[in-house]
Amino acid sequence: MIRLDKYLSDSTAFSRKEIRSLVKRRTITVNGNFARSADMKVNENADTVCVNGENIVYRKFIYLMLNKPQGYLSATEDDRDPVVVELIPEELKHFAAFPVGRLDKDTEGLLLLTNDGQFDHELMSPRKNLYKRYYAELDTPATEEDVKAFASGMHFKDFTAKPARLEIDPEDPSKVYVEISEGKYHQVKRMCEQVGKNVVFLKRVAIGDLQLDPALECGKVRELTAGELAIFGW
């Protein structure tokens, strides 16, 4: 059981003050009866709460897929640059979702956003060993030698990358797919640089078995489906 004002402020954009006023104006019903007060207890799993006749299903957490455009920081706020949370539709902003991990400002593609700290923790955990798949365009064609270098685990000043997969587009070897299970800063770009190539375009296309929805336009956000959440055991 939780307080009515918590039920509604978790699930909607109404503030607690607005909820008190809605109760006074007799716009909220619980199981068909006018709510008595904002602090009355309701069962979030069994009671039917309506505002202006609209059924409000209780939910605390949100899980979003964003097709990130270039130019946005993977952050909740910044003084200079636009941030990815600005792309969340107005009606979902009150959930205060934040990005799960990071993509560089100039990287596009699949970025998850949530307000569920445990989900974030689970996905970011190195134990999870979750593969991330990127599509990259290089300034120089990739070679079979590069494939071997990626697979053997590269050494950097500050870390040794785990074996990674590089797949070359047979039609155009400057287009590649890279799969890494870590997420070190600029990792894909640094691995490409180590074999003498610069990344000129980078887009994340999958996280584990979750693919970026090809129907989701760049800059758009949608909720993950139950099936997509199940991929991560959620």
Ligand code: URA
């Ligand atoms: N690797 C990079 O270099 N940049 C990203 O945004 C993600 C992975």
